[in-house]
Amino acid sequence: MNTLNTHIGLLLTMKTVSSYVAPQQLVGVVGLEIHAQINSSTKLFSGSAVRFSAPPNSMVSFFDASLPGTLPVLNRRCVEAAVMTGLALNCTINQKSFFDRKHYFYADLPAGYQITQQRQPIAVDGTLTYSLLGGKKRSQVIRKNVHIKQVQLEQDSGKSLHDDVRSQTLIDLNRAGVGLMELVMEPDMSCGEEAAAAVRELQLILQALGTCQGNMSEGQLRVDANVSVHRPGEPLGVRTEVKNINSVRYLARAIDYEIQRQIHVLQRGGTVQNETRAYDSKSRFMPEPNLPPLIVYEDNASLPTGLDACQAVVVQKIRESLPELPSVKRDRLVQTYGILPEHSFTLVNEDGLVDYFEEVLKATKKEPRKVIGWVTNELLGLLKQQDMSVSQSLISPPALAELLELQEKGHISSSVAKQVLQQMWRSPGKSGSQIIQEQDLGLVSDTSQLHSICQKVVDSHPDEVHAIRNGNKKVLNKLIGLVQKETKGRADPVLVREILQEKTS
Secondary structure (H helix, E strand, O other): OHHHHHHHHHHHHHHHHHHOOOOOOOEEEEEEEEEEEOOOOEOOOOOOEOOOOOOOOOOOOOOOOOOOOOOOOOOHHHHHHHHHHHHHOOOEEOOEEOOEEEEOOOOOOOOOEEEEOOOOOOEEEEEEEEEEEEOOOOOEEEEEEEEEEEEEEEEOOOEEEEEOOOOEEEEEOOOOOOEEEEEEEEEEEOOHHHHHHHHHHHHHHHHHHOOOOOOHHHOOEEEEEEEEEEOOOOOOOOOEEEEEEOOHHHHHHHHHHHHHHHHHHHHOOOOOOOOOOOOOOHHHEEEOOOOOOEEOEOOHHHOOOOOOHHHOOEHHHHHHOOOOOHHHHHHHHHHHHOOOHHHHHHHHHOOOHHHHHHHHHHOOOOOHHHHHHHHHHHHHHHHHHOOOOHHHOOOOHHHHHHHHHHHHOOOOOHHHHHHHHHHHHHOOOOOHHHHHHHOOOOOEOOHHHHHHHHHHHHHOOHHHHHHHHOOOHHHHHHHHHHHHHHOOOOEOHHHHHHHHHHHHO
16 A cells, blocks of 8 residues: 555656746846947047057146147047948948037046947947857857947046055046947847957957957957846846956956856845946936037038048948958858868967968968868967967968978878977977978888888787778778887878788788
């Protein structure tokens, strides 16, 4: 009876479990606000020069210091940069946009307000397509889109320098009034990796356009992340803001940390607090009275009579001057050289690597598909080990090309070529041919010598020979490896295979 009751109870339990549907997991939702410093020699509304690490307060005009009676004069270069960026991001360019004052009071904002574009910015409703590596081996290129809400022009503030020793704050106004583009990305991303990939793609686009140098360590690209969590299908959760992130790597870590923090808070029954400092009350904004509406023209035909085209911002002219963008470059590399999409992804995402790869190709007859691994795996691996950029490489493109030519012509094996590359890295200035000659690393192609070594390997491995003769041809690779070990990787692999096939047939 007890056994029967237990059996019935178990069946009921199983039925309950099978009909129970677990709630959907909480997932992250990420939106970004990015401030990109416009690549211009002067500020947005004054003629003051823009230069990183200039002596404090040496690049400040009367307008930057907000002295009474000074008026803003709009920098045309900054307007053209914003239009070009908007076009590259598939935005609609507003032919009429407006400037506004955003009031807040910081010591490094002398006027007590920032000139920005709140009501109608210069560009709206765009799309950024970015790529990241996924799949089991992270070798599959996955493309995603994020909606660009707007691109707006605005001033930067000055910089506060806090002296804890003397308990005082010093103000440097060199940065005050520098032209910025604020790009607002909608919350279409779900994790730090996606956000980092989107920011990196934007950085590459801005650098290709020349509208922003994108040097994050110098504050030329600063990111604020709006992070929340929710269950798919439910309303978005309460967001928090992670501000002023100046590294793509740290951006991914900061966002993932914040997502996990919010999930833990909610799982423990807590409430996520809205910790954003953004406060967009209408009372903070007013139209900028000292600047008329910003007008840009679609083409020369739309210019008013008497207006010189050289004095106007013409969208069509800027559109025609757009350079090759990163996504187009990746596709071109795949089509031109027959390399894989994941290889083109790596080439474009590493500063200077495309140029390095193409310089190597110019100096060698080796097929691009055989060269790509040397650049994206061997060379890039050496650079990453020492946290160096491509421009700092200790091996020049011609030097790598010479090494690959020696391998292509059969003077050295692939394994020896990799050894020599390591030696070239450790001994800058020494060519591959010098190292090969000094260490006697040339390919052993003497038939009688190879026959002798192969015979020795065959005689000492009867089980493997028996397996090969019984049809297990894969075992032959083991014998080839033993011959290469005996010759320190210097044996001609094609010749070794032929000799071993003959001796084990």
